[in-house]
Structure formats: C-alpha cells, structure tokens
Amino acid sequence: MTTGRALTADLLDLDRCTLRLAAADEVVVAIRDLPAGTRLSTPEGVLTVATDVPRGHKLAVRDVPAGGQVHKYGQSIGRATADIAAGEHVHVQNLGMDSGADAHELATVHTTLPAPTGPVRTFQGYRRADGKVGTRNYVGILTSVNCSASTARMIADRVTPLLAQYPHVDGVMALTHQSGCGMIPASTGGGVLQRTLHGYAAHPNFGGLLVLGLGCEMIQVQSIVDTLPVLSDTLVESLAIQEQGGIRATVEAGVAAVVRMLPLLDARRREPAPVSELVLGLNCGGSDGYSGITANPALGHASDLLVAAGGISVLGETPEVYGAEHLLTRRAVSEDVARALLERIDWWKTYAEEGGGSLDNNPSPGNKAGGLTTILEKSLGAVAKAGHADLSAVYQYAEPMTTRGMGFMDTPGYDPVSVTGLVAGGATVVCFTTGRGSVLGTRPAPTLKLATNTEMYQRMSEDMDLNCGRIVDGTASVAQVGEEIFERIIAVASGERTASEELGLGQDEFVPWQFGTVT
Structure with missing residues (x-):
C-alpha cells in the first residue's frame, strides 16, 4: 500500500x-x-x-x-x-450480478510452498491412542434427540462447578440439537445428523462421552453407541431417560457417570507434537469491504505455513465461494478433485432454487453496510483464506478430514452450522475472520477471531483475538500478520485460551445442518 x-x-x-x-x-x-x-x-x-x-x-x-x-x-x-x-x-x-459463467480450468496451476526452515515446530497437545492429537480435554454429553437436550444441560450445569478440582479437564459440553425423532435414520437428513454426532464423538478434544437419549426416538442411543468411531482411550457411558425413570433420576445418574471420568481425564497431560498434527478450520462471518484485503489473505498466509509443515487446513461455506470457485478448481491436485467442487456448487444451485432462492441472494444487509455489493465480490475475498496451496480434497459436510494439505468442506454459509461441520470433520483449531463483529465461539475446538479493521477491533476488543486491520493502517504487512496468526494458532493449540473461551461460548453454537423430511 x-x-x-x-x-x-x-x-x-x-x-x-x-x-x-x-x-x-x-x-x-x-x-x-x-x-x-x-x-x-x-x-x-x-x-x-x-x-x-x-x-x-x-x-x-x-x-x-x-x-x-x-x-x-x-x-x-x-x-x-x-x-x-x-x-x-x-x-x-x-x-x-455478473451472470456470465467463468471458465473453469481443472488442475492447471500448482504451487510448491516454501519448505519450513529450522527445527520442526511443535505444540503442546493431548496425544490420543490412535495417534491423533487433541488441543483440549473435554467431556461431551452427546444427545441422540432433542427430547434429551434439557437433561444434558442439567448434567453439564451440575458438573461444571466441580471442575475446579480437575484443572486438566477443560469443560463439560452438552451437544444438543433440534432433531433425532421423526427422522428416518437412513434418510439424507438422518445420515448427516449421525455423521455429525459421530464426528464429534471421534474428535480428539473429547476424552470422555456420555451418550444420552430419551428411549423411543428414531435414532436410538444404542445404535449410536454401537457405531461410534470413538478413540480407544475415550471413556464412554450411555443413558436413556425412560429407562432411568425420568429426568431427575437421569440427571443424578449422568452426573455420577461424568464424575467417574474426571479423575482419569485429569491425569492426562499435554506433550510435544509436531504442528503437522493440527487440523485447522477456516471460516468467516460478518464480512466487510476489508475482509478480502486484510484478515482473509493474512489467514491464507498462516494456512500456507501450516500446510507447508504437513498439517491440514480446510475451507468451508460453499455458497460463499460461488463465483470464485474457478480460483480453486485450477489449484486442484487433480481433475477429479476440481470436479468434486463443481458438483457441490451445482448441488447448491439446485438446492437454493428448490427453496425459492438463488446463490446470488448474498451478501447480507450487514455485509452490504460494510461495503460488499455482490456475492462475486464477497466470494473473491472469502477464498483468500485458502492461501496459495493446492486444493487437495473436497469433503461432504462433517466428513472426516484426513488428506494433508488444503481442503474444502461443503458447508452452508450460516456460521454455526458451517463451523459445526468443520469441527465434526476433525478441526482442532478454528480461525474465524470478521469485519462487522461476529461473536461466534466453538467447543471443543477453540476459535480464534480475527478482526478485519482496527475500528471494530477496538470497539469489540473483548470478543476479538487479533487485529488484522493494521494491514490497511499501514503498520503491518499481510505476511507479518499471517505469521502472527500462525504463532497464535500454535499457542492456542497448546492451551492458551481464546476470547470466546474466556466468555464461555461454544455450547449453543453446536448446530448440525438440518434438512430433509421429518414425519
């Protein structure tokens, strides 16, 4: 500048x-x-x-x-x-809107990222039995149906004050949702819900799980327990409210089950692990005219540093790469990966039309107030979060993210639903850029919120983790801020608390993508 x-x-x-x-x-x-x-x-x-x-x-x-x-x-x-x-x-x-279609080159441009120099970078994480490394040590109360949601919250509320005795346990999280009954398990919607629940159950940031249901729902507790892809060192118990004799009895039994886990989980300790074991989720919300100039490209630089070190970084929000997908398809490692992204774009076009809308209904009123006019402009700024690395994989919503490099997950643009999918896929840290001032936080994966402009950062400093507006202010470069983000990712992965964690956010932001017939 x-x-x-x-x-x-x-x-x-x-x-x-x-x-x-x-x-x-x-x-x-x-x-x-x-x-x-x-x-x-x-x-x-x-x-x-x-x-x-x-x-x-x-x-x-x-x-x-x-x-x-x-x-x-x-x-x-x-x-x-x-x-x-x-x-x-x-x-x-x-x-x-410019409705002219962009030419989609498939796997024509490939970038070799600079190799890291110096000693292998490490973070302090929880090494799990299957080799995954967690960044937090949580207990999750996994609900099979909305009917057990209030009971799950009661159990979490009862146990939370006891955690002062167990400083190495980060918290107890009630994973509640609005579904699970009246939904055919084999349907698309039922499959997405189960994939999301399974993803959270398998997350390395959960050391213990209590699976909680009502007893008569379509998606049964036992069916979840029998199919959970949990790590071998995850402590698992299950309860059904009808079998226990009601809510009060279930709360007592649930509290006792979680309390039995706490001493065992508290005995676990962080140990050094290479940053290649990190899985980074990339998201944005409340974007403005600076998003594609400051925070998003700076986060893209940090993502490239992680990918170059052998880690996994994954971009989401399919409706918010629409119009800029040609910048990703040409970076795909293969034509098949590029086509997989285009297939998801085409699916969204049909999905939006069936709902009476279109993908160019975006940007939101807040985005427009911040200077963004069309979805093309918003998407061009959004894909900057992906840096310059090749596109290595395209994932369905909540699908396990296992391919090293930069990936893409098909998620909605609605922030809590999008980030829920990324965490279900295995993200152990999330970076979230915002220009208008989103207050989203997530559990069990911590979320770093990156402000695009200094004015908002100063006004909402208690909700933000880093000010990327310094790029426009002229006091820092994109690369400098990107390196700061990378260092903050390592620090947070090692246990440093984020602004949203200090505020206790993240339980209500568990929002699985819900669609399909409910009978």
Whole structure:
C-alpha cells in the first residue's frame, strides 16, 4: 500500500485514501470516509468524489458504461446497472450480478510452498491412542434427540462447578440439537445428523462421552453407541431417560457417570507434537469491504505455513465461494478433485432454487453496510483464506478430514452450522475472520477471531483475538500478520485460551445442518 501525503488543504493523494488492488480495476477501496466534494490527486489528474463513499466501500476511478464489467482484485465483481462515472460510489445502486459463467480450468496451476526452515515446530497437545492429537480435554454429553437436550444441560450445569478440582479437564459440553425423532435414520437428513454426532464423538478434544437419549426416538442411543468411531482411550457411558425413570433420576445418574471420568481425564497431560498434527478450520462471518484485503489473505498466509509443515487446513461455506470457485478448481491436485467442487456448487444451485432462492441472494444487509455489493465480490475475498496451496480434497459436510494439505468442506454459509461441520470433520483449531463483529465461539475446538479493521477491533476488543486491520493502517504487512496468526494458532493449540473461551461460548453454537423430511 502507498501511504502518500496530503498535497494541499483541499487536495488529497488518492493512494493515501484508498487501496487499488489490481492495476486494471475500475474501483478502489476507501480506507477513510470520503465525503462528496473530496478532491483526490491521481496519475490521470484530479478526481472529485461525487457522492459520499464510506470507508470500506468502492470508489470508481474510471467510467463504466451500463452493462460493463466492474473489476476488483483483477476479477469481475458484477456489471454496472447504470452508467458509472469516475468519482461515484459503486454499490447496490449501480452494481449488479455478473451472470456470465467463468471458465473453469481443472488442475492447471500448482504451487510448491516454501519448505519450513529450522527445527520442526511443535505444540503442546493431548496425544490420543490412535495417534491423533487433541488441543483440549473435554467431556461431551452427546444427545441422540432433542427430547434429551434439557437433561444434558442439567448434567453439564451440575458438573461444571466441580471442575475446579480437575484443572486438566477443560469443560463439560452438552451437544444438543433440534432433531433425532421423526427422522428416518437412513434418510439424507438422518445420515448427516449421525455423521455429525459421530464426528464429534471421534474428535480428539473429547476424552470422555456420555451418550444420552430419551428411549423411543428414531435414532436410538444404542445404535449410536454401537457405531461410534470413538478413540480407544475415550471413556464412554450411555443413558436413556425412560429407562432411568425420568429426568431427575437421569440427571443424578449422568452426573455420577461424568464424575467417574474426571479423575482419569485429569491425569492426562499435554506433550510435544509436531504442528503437522493440527487440523485447522477456516471460516468467516460478518464480512466487510476489508475482509478480502486484510484478515482473509493474512489467514491464507498462516494456512500456507501450516500446510507447508504437513498439517491440514480446510475451507468451508460453499455458497460463499460461488463465483470464485474457478480460483480453486485450477489449484486442484487433480481433475477429479476440481470436479468434486463443481458438483457441490451445482448441488447448491439446485438446492437454493428448490427453496425459492438463488446463490446470488448474498451478501447480507450487514455485509452490504460494510461495503460488499455482490456475492462475486464477497466470494473473491472469502477464498483468500485458502492461501496459495493446492486444493487437495473436497469433503461432504462433517466428513472426516484426513488428506494433508488444503481442503474444502461443503458447508452452508450460516456460521454455526458451517463451523459445526468443520469441527465434526476433525478441526482442532478454528480461525474465524470478521469485519462487522461476529461473536461466534466453538467447543471443543477453540476459535480464534480475527478482526478485519482496527475500528471494530477496538470497539469489540473483548470478543476479538487479533487485529488484522493494521494491514490497511499501514503498520503491518499481510505476511507479518499471517505469521502472527500462525504463532497464535500454535499457542492456542497448546492451551492458551481464546476470547470466546474466556466468555464461555461454544455450547449453543453446536448446530448440525438440518434438512430433509421429518414425519
């Protein structure tokens, strides 16, 4: 970024007030509020701002005729819905969707990431029996049906005060949801729920599990217990409310079951493990005009560092890579992997149409207030979280993420549902970028929240873990902030608590993707 300087009292340097992301772009991004009448010095002469342009929003630096493409990041973000003159605010009033299909190259561009130098980086984790390494040591109360949700919470609430005696146990989490009965287990929806529950049960951050049901639900407790892919050193007990004689009796039995686990779990200790054992989930929410400029590319740099070290990093939110999927398909390790991503995009197009919508219904009102206009613009910024590594695998929702490298999981754009899928797939740390100020937190995998701009970071500092807005402020580079994120990932994986953990978030954010027929 060129900082520039004020030229006169009423003439400012364009490069001091905006960011030009690619030389041929018709728009630049304001890094300060630009009132109508502001005069900007450009290589072509003086540009006068015609209408107010808030920070994070787009300013036209070239004329664009109605129907013409508008570019940002060197990519089309839409077509002009009216003639746009240089100096105008470019947003919903004059920019719409570009429905022209991008050409999808399949596995044509491959990147060799720089190999790590120096000693092998390690973190302090919980080595599990099958070789996986957890970053936390939790007890999970896994519910088969919503009918057992309140009972699960009662058990967790009763046990939590006792944890002061067991400092090496991170918590007791009630995994409650809105389904499990009236759903055919073999249906698509039933299968997704069971895959999600199995993913959490197999998560290396759970040392103990209590499986809790009502007794008459379609998805039975015993069927879950019999098929759980738990690690051999995971402590497992199960209860059904009807068999125990009701809620009060079940709470007593559940508390006793969890308390029996606590001394055994508390005896476990962290030990050094290579960072290649980390599984990183990548997500964003409450995005703004800075997301694709600061936090997302910085997180992409951190992701590349982990992948280069042999770890796994996985991007989600299929509806929010729509329009930018061509940037991922050309990076796929094979044509089959590229086609798998395109198949998920096509599935979402049909799914959205069947629900009476379309994938270009995005961005949200908050995204638009932050400067994002079209789903193309939002997606181009979102894929920056994936860095530059090759795309190694495409996963179904909550499918185990086992292929080393950068992967993609098919998840909705709704943040709690998306992150639930990533954690079910095995993410042991999550990084979540936000510009408007999302307050999401997750368990059992800790979530680092990365602010895209300094103003929001300062306003919501108790909810944020790192300020990536320094990139726009000119006090740090993308690479520098990316390296800070990487170091924070290692620290959090080793036990450092995140802002959301300090606030006790994460239990209510367990939200499995729910769809399908309920009878």
